[in-house]
Amino acid sequence: MSRIHVATRINGDATEFLCAPEETLLDALRNRLGLTGSKEGCGTGDCGACSVVLNGRLVCSCLVLAAEAEGAEIETIEGMAEGESLHPLQRAFIDHAALQCGICTPGILIAARELLKRNPAPSDEEVRYWLAGNLCRCTGYDKIVRAVQAAAAEMREG
Structure with a gap:
């Protein structure tokens, strides 16, 4: 072959x-x-x-x-992690219980990071739209959206 x-x-x-x-x-x-x-x-x-x-x-x-x-x-x-430190999105997912089984989490984190690179202050609707291609069967999306918003705020503050 x-x-x-x-x-x-x-x-x-x-x-x-x-x-x-x-x-x-x-x-x-x-x-x-x-x-x-x-x-x-x-x-x-x-x-x-x-x-x-x-x-x-x-x-x-x-x-x-x-x-x-x-x-x-x-x-x-x-x-995604920054050296030995978790990326703000990774920390926010832990802090907001935005993950459970972990199958979808890597893809959602990568997608959310790309969203925040393009739009550092997305609305909840924009987060949901951007992550629409990522299916989560465990958490629902409210915790995920809250985690993305928390990370976005942290990243804007520096």
């Missing part, structure tokens, strides 16, 4: 791997590179559990071929 060589940057680090032509980015991240934070919830791009940032765009990594990562910049949940 032929393998494709991929050279990319993941969470700021140069990374190389071999993958099958049909292999998804999600499978490469989890199975080849040990980055297991992104989860497979549906395999069809409907749940958002596998969300990553690819060249500045929020994508479902289950819908991207690993070979498409050639030369790309990828950000995963593993790169």
Whole structure:
């Protein structure tokens, strides 16, 4: 079976791997590179559990071929913490009990971070709209929205 060589940057680090032509980015991240934070919830791009940032765009990594990562910049949940400190969104999710089983949490955190990069003061409606591609079956969304708003406020204050 032929393998494709991929050279990319993941969470700021140069990374190389071999993958099958049909292999998804999600499978490469989890199975080849040990980055297991992104989860497979549906395999069809409907749940958002596998969300990553690819060249500045929020994508479902289950819908991207690993070979498409050639030369790309990828950000995963593993790169979200700031050194030894949690990102304000991660802290807010803990403080506001915005997570339970954890399947959806990495994708929601990545999506919320991208929202706050674009709009540091979103309304509740904007948070809900932005996170509409991420399904959570445990918490409901009120705690998640409150956590995103709390993190946004903290990040604006500096």
